Amino acid sequence: MMDFFVVEPCTSSNGIEIKLKDKKINLKKAAEVLPSIGDSPVVMLTKFEGYSVSIYASGRIMVKGNGSKKIGAKKGSSLAKKLVLLLEKNSVID
Amino acid sequence: MDAYEEKFARNMLNKSHQEKIRSANFTIVGLGGTGGFILENLLRMGAENLSIFDHDRFELSNFNRQTLATEEFLDMPKVHAAIARAKTINKNIKITSSSHFDENTQLNATVLLDGTDNIKSKLVMAQMARKKKIPYVFCSALASRGMVSIFTDYKFEDAFQLPKDLELHHYQTCPSIICPAASLAGSLAASQAVNFLLKKPFVKAPDALLFDLDKPDIFWRAKLG
Numbered sequence: 606m607m608d609f610f611v612v613e614p615c616t617s618s619n620g621i622e623i624k625l626k627d628k629k630i631n632l633k634k635a636a637e638v639l640p641s642i643g644d645s646p647v648v649m650l651t652k653f654e655g656y657s658v659s660i661y662a663s664g665r666i667m668v669k670g671n672g673s674k675k676i677g678a679k680k681g682s683s684l685a686k687k688l689v690l691l692l693e694k695n696s697v698i699d
Numbered sequence: 700m701d702a703y704e705e706k707f708a709r710n711m712l713n714k715s716h717q718e719k720i721r722s723a724n725f726t727i728v729g730l731g732g733t734g735g736f737i738l739e740n741l742l743r744m745g746a747e748n749l750s751i752f753d754h755d756r757f758e759l760s761n762f763n764r765q766t767l768a769t770e771e772f773l774d775m776p777k778v779h780a781a782i783a784r785a786k787t788i789n790k791n792i793k794i795t796s797s798s799h800f801d802e803n804t805q806l807n808a809t810v811l812l813d814g815t816d817n818i819k820s821k822l823v824m825a826q827m828a829r830k831k832k833i834p835y836v837f838c839s840a841l842a843s844r845g846m847v848s849i850f851t852d853y854k855f856e857d858a859f860q861l862p863k864d865l866e867l868h869h870y871q872t873c874p875s876i877i878c879p880a881a882s883l884a885g886s887l888a889a890s891q892a893v894n895f896l897l898k899k900p901f902v903k904a905p906d907a908l909l910f911d912l913d914k915p916d917i918f919w920r921a922k923l924g
Contacts, residue, residue: 645770645773647773647774647775648758648759648773648774659758659759661756661758661774662774663756663774665756665758665774667758667760
């Protein structure tokens with residue numbers, strides 16, 4: 606599995622950020638794997654396991670928590686692994 | 700009259716003051732909510748020599764308050780977006796940029812301006828500025844509120860009563876800010892920097908200028924520390 610980092614962008618934000626190491630994301634291919642609920646040439650909005658996800662072409666993925674419930678480090682890490690694996694398996698990551 | 704003179708003639712400054720703004724190095728750390736407006740104001744005042752720092756890229760959640768967050772610049776490094784924006788206002792701009800800023804960064808600043816959103820970066824900037832004997836223009840915004848002050852010799856640590864064994868990450872925030880607050884704080888910071896440069900009155904720490912857009916009396920002054 607490729608290298609990626611999971612970071613909590615800030616203490617008061619309810620979400621996690623996944624950064625792929627030196628990799629880009631092909632949004633066209635991503636839209637074939639995940640349901641696109643909005644896109645532009647640089648970002649695709651989607652849902653993954655009930656969470657709102659923004660996937661950026663530069664290799665950054667933001668996952669937002671549901672309501673006031675924090676995602677937390679453990680859940681964030683497992684979501685990140687699943688998401689990156691899914692994208693990798695479907696050759697979405699260049 | 701050349702293009703520069705014509706562009707900035709309505710600043711109502713004499714030639715020597717305009718030249719001071721043109722040649723001074725304004726260093727801006729952070730190009731988000733407040734930092735973007737600091738940059739925009741300085742460009743409109745005729746600043747032509749800038750150094751900018753930011754490690755981030757523009758994302759959708761920046762759009763409510765960050766003037767450089769546009770569809771065109773989405774997912775672009777903030778420093779690249781800032782350079783592109785600056786060149787649309789003044790193609791002769793001399794601008795250096797980096798995604799990295801810390802206590803070892805070489806500063807060539809006449810004035811150091813704070814567009815950051817966390818206490819750790821603010822503290823590093825304040826300490827570097829004090830060491831180099833240059834002014835540190837503190838600027839902060841949160842929700843509908845904001846604060847501006849220029850630190851020359853007064854210690855930032857004393858102003859905010861930071862403990863010596865500060866666990867900095869406890870103070871880190873990701874503020875929710877409305878655009879008018881970010882814009883006002885950034886504009887005040889830029890204007891204070893120019894006032895300092897031109898030896899006009901400015902708010903000197905430990906004094907600070909505060910505002911809350913949700914209060915009937917929007918502005919007030921307070922003593923920090």
